[in-house]
Amino acid sequence: MNDRATADLWPAGAPGERTEAARRLLLAAVESFARRGYHATTTRDIATAAGMSPAALYIHYSSKSALLSEISRTGHQATLDLVEQAAAADLPPVKQMRRLVEEFTRWHAHGHTVGRIVNHELHALPEQDFAVVAELRRRIEETVRRIIEAGVAAGSFEVQDVRTAARAVTSLGIDVSRWYTDRSSETPEELGRRYGVLVLRMLGADG
Amino acid sequence: MNDRATADLWPAGAPGERTEAARRLLLAAVESFARRGYHATTTRDIATAAGMSPAALYIHYSSKSALLSEISRTGHQATLDLVEQAAAADLPPVKQMRRLVEEFTRWHAHGHTVGRIVNHELHALPEQDFAVVAELRRRIEETVRRIIEAGVAAGSFEVQDVRTAARAVTSLGIDVSRWYTDRSSETPEELGRRYGVLVLRMLGADG
DNA sequence: CGGGTGACTAAGCGCTTGCTTAGCATGTTG
DNA sequence: CAACATGCTAAGCAAGCGCTTAGTCACCCG
Numbered sequence: 491m492n493d494r495a496t497a498d499l500w501p502a503g504a505p506g507e508r509t510e511a512a513r514r515l516l517l518a519a520v521e522s523f524a525r526r527g528y529h530a531t532t533t534r535d536i537a538t539a540a541g542m543s544p545a546a547l548y549i550h551y552s553s554k555s556a557l558l559s560e561i562s563r564t565g566h567q568a569t570l571d572l573v574e575q576a577a578a579a580d581l582p583p584v585k586q587m588r589r590l591v592e593e594f595t596r597w598h599a600h601g602h603t604v605g606r607i608v609n610h611e612l613h614a615l616p617e618q619d620f621a622v623v624a625e626l627r628r629r630i631e632e633t634v635r636r637i638i639e640a641g642v643a644a645g646s647f648e649v650q651d652v653r654t655a656a657r658a659v660t661s662l663g664i665d666v667s668r669w670y671t672d673r674s675s676e677t678p679e680e681l682g683r684r685y686g687v688l689v690l691r692m693l694g695a696d697g
Numbered sequence: 698m699n700d701r702a703t704a705d706l707w708p709a710g711a712p713g714e715r716t717e718a719a720r721r722l723l724l725a726a727v728e729s730f731a732r733r734g735y736h737a738t739t740t741r742d743i744a745t746a747a748g749m750s751p752a753a754l755y756i757h758y759s760s761k762s763a764l765l766s767e768i769s770r771t772g773h774q775a776t777l778d779l780v781e782q783a784a785a786a787d788l789p790p791v792k793q794m795r796r797l798v799e800e801f802t803r804w805h806a807h808g809h810t811v812g813r814i815v816n817h818e819l820h821a822l823p824e825q826d827f828a829v830v831a832e833l834r835r836r837i838e839e840t841v842r843r844i845i846e847a848g849v850a851a852g853s854f855e856v857q858d859v860r861t862a863a864r865a866v867t868s869l870g871i872d873v874s875r876w877y878t879d880r881s882s883e884t885p886e887e888l889g890r891r892y893g894v895l896v897l898r899m900l901g902a903d904g
Numbered sequence: 905c906g907g908g909t910g911a912c913t914a915a916g917c918g919c920t921t922g923c924t925t926a927g928c929a930t931g932t933t934g
Numbered sequence: 935c936a937a938c939a940t941g942c943t944a945a946g947c948a949a950g951c952g953c954t955t956a957g958t959c960a961c962c963c964g
Binding site for chain 2 (some may be wrong): 525526527528530536543567609610614639650651653654655657658661662664665666668675681684685687690691692694
Binding site for chain 2 (some may be wrong): 925
């Protein structure tokens with residue numbers, strides 16, 4: 491029942507401290523939160539899906555919301571990494587942007603399960619964890635803005651308002667996680683390439 | 698506590714059958730569902746916000762989900778009306794599209810409260826009501842696709858794949874309801890105009 | 905072998921949930 | 935005036951919730 495993208499984010503060969511049981515709980519939580527929403531998911535659902543009794547959850551996580559925080563933090567961090575790598579590449583702004591959109595879109599299509607939690611369950615986070623995640627989101631947006639600014643300065647982009655353009659770019663990618671399903675006709679890679687073309691045109695490149 | 702866009706959708710001078718009490722409950726439900734999500738909202742929250750005891754809700758609506766269905770159905774119908782009006786205008790495809798995006802975006806910014814419910818609480822709808830709403834959503838998407846096809850046929854748009862382009866157009870507009878707040882720096886109208894420009898470029902017009 | 909440790913379960917506590925019941929005030933109708 | 939309808943409330947029910955408690959079992963170290 492684990493989808494591939496989710497398994498990739500939290501790989502089986504425990505990299506740090508996480509035990510196999512904790513990982514099973516986390517994957518079960520991702521699946522449940524994505525399918526029915528955080529509030530509609532019960533701790534019994536999660537524990538049962540992980541093959542445990544309800545009480546076992548609390549040995550590995552202090553609360554239901556701790557599970558959500560862990561998922562949200564990791565998911566956001568992975569997205570930020572991807573965005574920052576595109577921005578750090580030794581390429582002109584247009585090519586950085588193409589790569590960013592391709593990867594960002596691919597990520598939200600491939601990982602639409604995690605993406606749905608990351609982008610639509612923010613309101614359920616405890617205040618303190620929300621603050622951490624909000625900062626990660628701010629940095630994602632800022633990185634995108636920087637590339638657009640560089641492109642405008644180089645004369646390869648032409649936009650009315652950088653902030654709005656950056657919003658549109660991230661918004662397009664984020665919303666993929668809302669509508670994309672494993673039954674969608676395009677592969678994540680193909681969708682990424684198509685969105686790359688659309689966004690570059692939107693930013694006035696290739697004109 | 699009622700926002701303007703919400704009040705506009707369900708105006709005070711009852712047009713049909715709805716009593717003033719039923720309207721107050723509906724507006725309270727919109728506010729609560731949008732702010733904390735459907736599952737996190739209790740029937741007590743709604744009734745109290747409408748100035749009634751919990752039991753009064755059930756005199757006007759058969760269940761909590763009946764309230765959600767009513768909100769979702771009305772909201773989708775209003776969106777479809779707006780989209781179909783743009784497509785029916787006696788204008789070339791490029792101008793139909795500009796108008797569609799301007800109105801669609803303005804609607805999702807201005808009515809971000811209702812928009813959040815309409816677009817992010819679909820999964821909580823009873824199966825039968827979901828089917829009705831899914832059909833409205835299909836017609837919205839189809840109308841957008843038709844305008845793009847007409848523009849391509851007329852040589853004023855140039856896109857790799859019509860379906861993907863239509864997805865991108867609606868997706869951009871829908872996602873506005875996720876991030877827009879009353880504290881956003883742009884007015885709904887200004888955002889609509891800017892998105893209109895971005896989308897036309899994305900579709901290869903004005904080239 | 906004895907004693908301790910860590911992962912787990914059976915049972916259930918206190919509370920909240922969506923919704924129901926019984927009844928009360930008001931206004932309308934014959 | 936009696937009879938009923940309407941719109942509401944006070945009280946509460948059954949079910950389900952997040953989370954806790956007390957204890958079991960397998961395993962490790964001396």
